[in-house]
Amino acid sequence: MNLPIPTGPHTEHNMFHTRSEDILAIAWHPYVDRLALAHKDNTVYIYEKDPESPNWTCTLLKHKFMNNITCLEWKPKAGGILAVGCRHGVCVWDLYAKRVKGAASVSTNSHHETVNVGLHPTAWMSYFRTPGQDHISSIAWDPSLSSNVFVAASTSTSTLVAYDIVTHLATPLKRYGKGNVLLRWSPDGNWLYSASMAGASRLWNTKTWTCTKFSNPPGLWVKSACWSPDSKSILYSMRGKRDLHILSRRTSDKDVVWDISKVDGYQTTVHVGERVVPIGIIREITLDPNNAERLAVIYEDSDVVGLYSVSSVNSLTGKTGTAVTPIGLVRGAAVNSNAVGQLGAIPMTGARPIHAAFSPSRKQGAILAVVYDNNIISFLSHQYVSKPRS
The missing domain is CATH 2.130.10.10 (YVTN repeat-like/Quinoprotein amine dehydrogenase)
Structure with a gap:
């Protein structure tokens, strides 16, 4: 060119x-x-x-x-x-x-x-x-x-x-x-x-x-972002920050208007072995592109993946719009073989997640691929109670 x-x-x-x-x-x-x-x-x-x-x-x-x-x-x-x-x-x-x-x-x-x-x-x-x-x-x-x-x-x-x-x-x-x-x-x-x-x-x-x-506030830029499947909102995080932001579209009488809202993230610590690991600063986010019910968050220097529930209606206010709620943290699992050759899962130690992505090809539930810095890829299955999107 x-x-x-x-x-x-x-x-x-x-x-x-x-x-x-x-x-x-x-x-x-x-x-x-x-x-x-x-x-x-x-x-x-x-x-x-x-x-x-x-x-x-x-x-x-x-x-x-x-x-x-x-x-x-x-x-x-x-x-x-x-x-x-x-x-x-x-x-x-x-x-x-x-x-x-x-x-x-x-x-x-x-x-x-x-x-x-x-x-x-x-x-x-x-x-x-x-x-x-x-x-x-x-x-x-x-x-x-x-x-x-x-x-x-x-x-x-x-x-x-x-x-x-x-x-x-x-x-x-x-x-x-x-x-x-x-x-x-x-x-x-x-x-x-x-x-x-x-x-x-x-x-x-x-x-x-x-x-x-x-x-954005001075000195900050967007680190990671993902669209909702209906194209009405985009979720994003900023460098060095632990909270999520949502840019949502609403249609007025004359024009399209975009509103920005904020979701507070995890601000706690978790025990990983004998270490206390702080979590909070967001490195990467990914949203299930089919059902849009799960958001996964990768953190800087943390051994866990944060999971959020995502819905189009706020259960507290009843208003429509993207609602994001923390639901838990996930640690990686390693495969272990015992003395008789039976396989089992044990908590992964000494590794941290660096990338994550939901598979777009799953219509029932969701599959989350997580890449760790020891080059292991794990797959986390999600099953939803609600009906999948058509």
Whole structure:
């Protein structure tokens, strides 16, 4: 891509140089049991469950352009298209080798002489880059039917860039300010939420590409965010803070109005072995994208995952709107074998959760994948009393 955009000094956000974990990001496929993990060795691991057995297979995606991975996102309503954000651009992989004419694509098969076996046998990669947009921080796909567009954010410029993976056209969305750290596209395709390093967030109307700006307290920026399935609210947390915020949409007679509310988080300590572990500062949040009844929270330097109940009606006031209530904490479990070979679960020690994501493919209940800093992935099943959403 040869689309120059205005940029200041190449700012490298601390999200790039303070991360010491092996696993940098995870993403569930929209409708099958397939989990992508970005590793610090510049490799993406694709884990896929065999539908006929409890077994999982693993294949790799690797390319010389895929350096310093920061984020990844599966394309909605697609069989196997994965966008991987890197230091200088975005690698878009098609696992089923539907090669686009004119794309700068490279088959993983061409690198068998330099990469260990295990590469995905049919994947092809197209590389998208705009000069000046380095340090890709977040990617969001347009979920609209038949759309082939994703938007990339960068910590080096306030300009977002929208790419069409079929036409290979790039369109800048220019705004003044510092770089951006986060993007989230609403499930209905009508809203794009962006959060900047300057402490401001913008909500883009994707029909008109106009935006509404929201300011955070000085020195704070949004750390993590997730949309509700009905696209009427987005939950988010801010750097160094323990409370959650909800940006909710209500329609007035003349316009769409967005309200901000706050939910107090856990401010306690828990006993983990002989240690007393403080919890509270939020690192990452994830919401069940189907039933929207559970919110999971990962904390900084904590061994537990916080769980919240989410409902569309406040049980105390009876008013409609997203209501979030703490319901408990979860510790990781490790598998242990006794003297006669029987397997059992014991509390995991010496490891802390670093990433979590709900599977979008589960219609009954929910499955939460939790990645720990010892590279163990655990799966937590949720069963709901209420009826699932249609």
